[in-house]
Amino acid sequence: MTRPKVRDDLSTLEGYHSPQVEVDVRLNTNESPYPPPDGFRDALAAELSRVEWHRYPDRAATALREDLAKGMGVDPAQVFVANGSNEVLQTVCLAYGGHGRWAVDFQPTYLMHGQIAEITGTSVHHGRRAADFSLDLDEVRSVLRAKAPAITFLCSPNNPTGMVEPPEVVKEAAALAPGVVIVDEAYGQFADWSALELIDEDRPLVVTRTYSKTWSMAAARLGYLVGPSWLVAELEKVVLPYHLDTVKQVAGRVALRFESEMTERVAHLVAERERLVAALAQLPVEQWPSGANFILFRPTGMPGRQVWQGLLDRSVLVRDTSSWPGLDGCLRVTVGTPAEDDAFLSALTEVLA
């Protein structure tokens, strides 16, 4: 048998690499270290007993969009929901990217932006961040002029650097971009400002968010977007019918009843992050200012890959970003429980000794 060839433009595609290894301390994918509150499980179980399993879900996810919209002070028609913010991003690319169109991002940043765009047939150009990983507006200007992209990806706080984009930089980039601007705020609740304040029917800017990180619901695969209603309407045209199952819609609504618990966890993780930052400052590593639930750091006396392996040998898994574009030798650690973070710090101290 000769195996059929995949699309020419996908022949070099590598797929998503984040090893799922059995370890004691898993600090590699920026999940919450805490499960949702017990009350959430009970309330969800009660709601699920009422699901009409023989019926298709509400295709428009009306109630979930209304509840999300209320919490953010926007119109439900400005909210789009999907299976993880990755599907949200894919839907924007399907609607606004495609063959003959460009998407741009600024590396180092979330690798899935480029990957998702490529899978939808969109051409991708990677701009560069400045040496300190900040977004350089001169570079943004020149990339936007050269490519006239249909889609411009921003990410704040940026994964994997953790850095929050200043409002004036996002505003300026949005004013310069000729197409849709996506501000990926997967970690938005950890930051001190949000691009949600820029949402306007007259501005083609969208903010994407997820239940995977702050809401302790990575297992659910639920994400959403806020943007102009006319843009949301275009997204609704390209998703598969009934793409968001009833269970997920219910889970998303029940979670919103526990907003104060979520806010408390975020505050707790931010305090824990600051403890990690202070401890890392005592070790031979360089680190970058984080507004998220993870920290990017670079061991100064030892190759990153070797440190990653040394941590893994001690059953601590962090993300090996050392071969990512622009991130020579860097590793990314997710903020865990105090016990997990202590295990990470003592393993790291040992490896670097």
Ligand SMILES: *Cc1c(COP(=O)(O)O)cnc(C)c1O
């Ligand atoms: C984790 C992450 C996502 C999450 O995607 P989901 O599909 O919602 O789990 C999106 N963007 C960035 C930058 C992330 O780090």
